Amino acid sequence: MSQLGHFFGNGISRRDFIKTCVATTAVMGLPFSMAAKVAEAAQAPDRPPVIWLHFQECTGCSESLLRANHPAPATLLLEMISLDYHETLMAGSGHQAEKSLHDSMKANHGKYILIVEGAIPTKENGIYCKVGGKTALESLRKAAEGAAAIISIGTCASYGGIQAAPPNPTGAVGVRDIIKDKPIINIPGCPPSPYNLLSTVLYFLTFKKLPELDEMGRPKFAYGRRIHEHCERRPHFDAGRFAKAFGHETHAQGYCLYKLGCKGPATYANCSVQRFNDVGVWPVSVGHPCIGCTEPDILFRTAIADKVQIHEPTPFDSYAPVDLKDKGKGASPVTTGILGLAAGAALGAGAMMARKLPDAEQPAEHGQGGDHEPKE
Amino acid sequence: MLKNRRKPMMGGSMSHDEYQIHKAKILTPAFWVLLTLTVIGFALIAVRFIWGIGAVSNLSDGYPWGIWITYDVATGTAIACGGYAVAILIYIRNKMHYHPLIRSAVLTSLFGYGLAGFSVMVDVGRPWNAYNFFVPSQWQANSAMFEVALCVMAYTTVLAIEFLPAVLTRLQETNWSRARSFLEKYHGRFGLDTPVVLEKLEKLGQRALWLQPRLDKVLIFVIVLGITLPTMHQSSLGSLLLIASTKLYPLWHTGFLPLLFLINCMFIGYSIAILESIISSYGFKRPFEIDQLSGLASITPYLTSIWLCVVVGDLVWRGQVANALRFDFYSAFFLLEFGLVATGSLLLFSKKRRQSPRWLFITAVLIVLGGALYRFNVYLIGFNPGQGWRYFPSLAELMITVGIVAFEILGYQVLVKLFPVLPRLHGHEVVEKV
Numbered sequence: 001m002s003q004l005g006h007f008f009g010n011g012i013s014r015r016d017f018i019k020t021c022v023a024t025t026a027v028m029g030l031p032f033s034m035a036a037k038v039a040e041a042a043q044a045p046d047r048p049p050v051i052w053l054h055f056q057e058c059t060g061c062s063e064s065l066l067r068a069n070h071p072a073p074a075t076l077l078l079e080m081i082s083l084d085y086h087e088t089l090m091a092g093s094g095h096q097a098e099k100s101l102h103d104s105m106k107a108n109h110g111k112y113i114l115i116v117e118g119a120i121p122t123k124e125n126g127i128y129c130k131v132g133g134k135t136a137l138e139s140l141r142k143a144a145e146g147a148a149a150i151i152s153i154g155t156c157a158s159y160g161g162i163q164a165a166p167p168n169p170t171g172a173v174g175v176r177d178i179i180k181d182k183p184i185i186n187i188p189g190c191p192p193s194p195y196n197l198l199s200t201v202l203y204f205l206t207f208k209k210l211p212e213l214d215e216m217g218r219p220k221f222a223y224g225r226r227i228h229e230h231c232e233r234r235p236h237f238d239a240g241r242f243a244k245a246f247g248h249e250t251h252a253q254g255y256c257l258y259k260l261g262c263k264g265p266a267t268y269a270n271c272s273v274q275r276f277n278d279v280g281v282w283p284v285s286v287g288h289p290c291i292g293c294t295e296p297d298i299l300f301r302t303a304i305a306d307k308v309q310i311h312e313p314t315p316f317d318s319y320a321p322v323d324l325k326d327k328g329k330g331a332s333p334v335t336t337g338i339l340g341l342a343a344g345a346a347l348g349a350g351a352m353m354a355r356k357l358p359d360a361e362q363p364a365e366h367g368q369g370g371d372h373e374p375k376e
Numbered sequence: 377m378l379k380n381r382r383k384p385m386m387g388g389s390m391s392h393d394e395y396q397i398h399k400a401k402i403l404t405p406a407f408w409v410l411l412t413l414t415v416i417g418f419a420l421i422a423v424r425f426i427w428g429i430g431a432v433s434n435l436s437d438g439y440p441w442g443i444w445i446t447y448d449v450a451t452g453t454a455i456a457c458g459g460y461a462v463a464i465l466i467y468i469r470n471k472m473h474y475h476p477l478i479r480s481a482v483l484t485s486l487f488g489y490g491l492a493g494f495s496v497m498v499d500v501g502r503p504w505n506a507y508n509f510f511v512p513s514q515w516q517a518n519s520a521m522f523e524v525a526l527c528v529m530a531y532t533t534v535l536a537i538e539f540l541p542a543v544l545t546r547l548q549e550t551n552w553s554r555a556r557s558f559l560e561k562y563h564g565r566f567g568l569d570t571p572v573v574l575e576k577l578e579k580l581g582q583r584a585l586w587l588q589p590r591l592d593k594v595l596i597f598v599i600v601l602g603i604t605l606p607t608m609h610q611s612s613l614g615s616l617l618l619i620a621s622t623k624l625y626p627l628w629h630t631g632f633l634p635l636l637f638l639i640n641c642m643f644i645g646y647s648i649a650i651l652e653s654i655i656s657s658y659g660f661k662r663p664f665e666i667d668q669l670s671g672l673a674s675i676t677p678y679l680t681s682i683w684l685c686v687v688v689g690d691l692v693w694r695g696q697v698a699n700a701l702r703f704d705f706y707s708a709f710f711l712l713e714f715g716l717v718a719t720g721s722l723l724l725f726s727k728k729r730r731q732s733p734r735w736l737f738i739t740a741v742l743i744v745l746g747g748a749l750y751r752f753n754v755y756l757i758g759f760n761p762g763q764g765w766r767y768f769p770s771l772a773e774l775m776i777t778v779g780i781v782a783f784e785i786l787g788y789q790v791l792v793k794l795f796p797v798l799p800r801l802h803g804h805e806v807v808e809k810v
Contacts, residue, residue: 328436331768338771342778350741353658357734 017042020198027199027274028211029221041206048111049082049104050201052089053143055136056129056163056172057118061154062088064191064276084112087131098132105146113201114147116140116175119156119163123171140178149183149204150175153197155293158186158217165300176217183210186217190293193274196222216296218268227272227290228264233257246287257284261305263292265312394476395542395796398660402793406659410786417779420772421498429501432772438765441499446755447777448495450613451748453528453606454641456488458652459535460606461645465675467599474668476799479542480656480788481649483797486535487784493528495780520615527609534602540591542795547584552577610641617754625706625758627699630690633754636683643679644747646672647720647740654737656798665799670730676743680721687714709749709757716746 021039025032041047054062066089083089084104085097092100104112118136121128126137134142144150152175155161163172176184187196200219203211211219228234236242236256243251243260251260258265264272267290275282284290292298298308424432435442458481466474497503508514509525516522555577559570614637617624630636650669657664691697700710720742729735756767769777792798 325764326766327764328438328766329434329768329770330766332770335768335771335774339774353655354734354738354741357654357658357732357737358664359732359734 024199049084052086055118065194109146119172121170128170158188159296188294230272257289262289264290266308267292269294396800413782434770438761439767443769456485457641457645458649459485531605544584611638639683647743650740677721677724713749
């Protein structure tokens with residue numbers, strides 16, 4: 001794919017490469033020291049190739065990856081990762097393209113990473129989506145056979161997306177509804193953050209295993225928390241300050257967008273932290289409520305203006321510890337015991353001494369008592 | 377028994393007449409017990425310096441000071457104020473009648489203050505930075521802590537000089553019998569040559585003879601310093617806690633802390649002088665110094681009355697009386713401290729009790745305990761650094777304090793048998809049976 005170097009600028013500098021590795025390592029939630037290991041994996045000569053299939057979709061996921069302001073993620077993916085087949089990016093076409101796909105699948109059988117973009121129609125044997133004379137269903141089943149792992153990028157490949165929205169005329173479904181015997185990682189989002197994809201691929205290359213996934217098959221490092229938990233408008237939510245309408249004074253004030261239909265309280269994603277376009281923006285930061293694109297039951301199934309049910313109206317209780325836990329060390333039974341004995345002995349000795357001391361001044365001999373030094 | 381004495385004059389010039397060496401066996405069972413405790417304490421101090429404070433103590437970020445500062449420094453220096461309190465009486469109020477008491481009081485003060493300074497070195501987190509104290513460019517002259525440190529060091533030096541006459545007298549009078557027998561036993565070993573060493577010792581005696589009159593001339597200035605310094609830093613010990621307005625329980629946090637600490641150290645000082653004298657007399661089987669002691673005891677209740685009035689007046693003025701009578705944890709300690717001091721003082725208003733060694737002992741114990749508890753309350757018990765923090769000294773921490781106290785008593789016991797410290801007995805020389 002050397003012609004892409006021409007398109008995206010002359011390759012990737014060492015500095016950009018390391019920066020991107022550090023960024024993806026951070027997205028994975030790994031310590032900084034792991035960045036070196038990630039960078040090493042991204043350069044390994046025997047790293048597995050990537051095959052990228054497109055089905056029912058808008059290519060927005062590929063676009064978001066390629067059209068990022070800084071080309072680093074795309075360049076890294078395209079140059080560092082051996083992308084053997086990508087229908088929208090590859091120069092070849094027709095039979096030549098088909099041959100390239102076939103050759104790569106054969107040569108790297110059992111080793112390559114399959115990335116799927118788009119939903120797969122199943123009605124009428126999947127005739128609604130065909131590439132090279134084969135239905136999406138056939139292509140997917142064939143490519144999945146030799147894949148080491150499958151990454152479903154975008155909401156369509158993950159859950160069916162807009163194609164699967166009722167009444168779902170083509171019977172579109174996500175990859176996980178068809179392929180049952182391969183490890184599948186869902187990177188939902190419309191589109192997802194390119195860093196989430198890159199981090200997942202590099203995680204797989206670095207550790208030779210899948211990252212920890214939630215019950216939706218999403219990597220927990222990116223989809224472990226609701227965006228509401230880290231939203232910059234969260235203090236307004238907690239204080240009960242809500243934007244009442246688009247363009248309203250409360251909206252201009254940057255108040256919480258919940259009443260405008262923000263799905264943040266129900267949506268698991270790292271948008272509020274990782275953000276987009278490498279300049280730190282995301283929908284909520286520019287005044288639009290979250291539409292819940294990473295959730296199978298929210299986007300395309302509820303109206304954008306609908307409010308979600310909030311199950312935890314109060315802030316979660318795992319902030320920095322200013323709690324009631326005991327700090328420092330208290331009394332130990334042995335210490336208190338010995339101290340009590342000593343105090344008792346001193347008191348006793350004092351009392352004994354007071355008893356032995358003469359009550360009135362006596363001119364003659366005193367102090368016939370014991371020869372020890374009494375304690376005070 | 378001590379009435380027909382010629383009125384002594386100032387300074388140490390009359391020391392030959394007023395003091396005597398307590399002639400008794402040094403290596404008593406009490407000596408060995410105290411020595412054991414001292415050795416344990418100092419071994420633990422070694423552990424602290426090798427493995428750090430955390431290895432021996434329960435100190436934490438919330439409680440950066442504990443029993444070492446509270447007892448050894450804040451309370452220990454008050455208990456060591458016997459020398460200060462008696463010096464005020466003798467030199468400020470010109471009651472030379474009490475002069476025989478000063479030397480033993482100074483000796484206890486010397487141990488108390490010296491070891492308080494030592495405890496600070498045990499307690500500070502980075503003792504290797506302590507040398508900065510001797511670098512004037514590093515001084516922070518606005519700090520109450522600085523003043524306390526400076527005064528404690530200066531006062532320890534002053535006390536050492538005040539005690540020096542006892543040592544000098546001894547050097548002149550001794551015939552070095554112990555040294556002789558030691559040298560005879562170990563003659564030739566350790567490179568010791570008996571005649572040479574003895575000659576050197578004789579020379580030391582001559583130097584002492586030369587130094588003594590010169591020291592006597594300047595001693596009064598040292599004594600003046602010895603009265604000024606505690607006045608300065610005992611109040612500063614109170615000022616230290618002024619900064620902890622949110623951490624110290626309101627019963628104790630008041631602008632009067634410096635004044636309360638100053639009066640507190642005076643009445644503790646007189647009471648401890650009484651205690652020390654009675655315990656020495658009892659332990660060494662000497663007659664009680666009832667005359668002087670009842671005189672001291674007649675001063676204490678007035679001091680404590682002033683102190684109690686300031687405490688009560690301050691509580692009323694700050695609206696804390698309800699807090700004091702709440703009978704919760706803090707109130708209980710406050711009432712205990714108040715009750716101990718008040719009971720001890722009330723009992724002392726009776727002249728008959730002031731003549732009784734038993735009542736002198738009991739009241740002095742009550743006042744010292746109450747006064748010391750006040751300092752514990754301010755420094756530790758009433759101090760709450762924040763929710764969740766707790767502190768109770770660890771055994772090793774306590775044993776370090778016990779070791780230091782044991783060292784004080786041990787040193788006192790030994791030094792009174794080596795140097796003329798205790799008041800001279802007229803008429804009957806009581807010698808302990810060996």
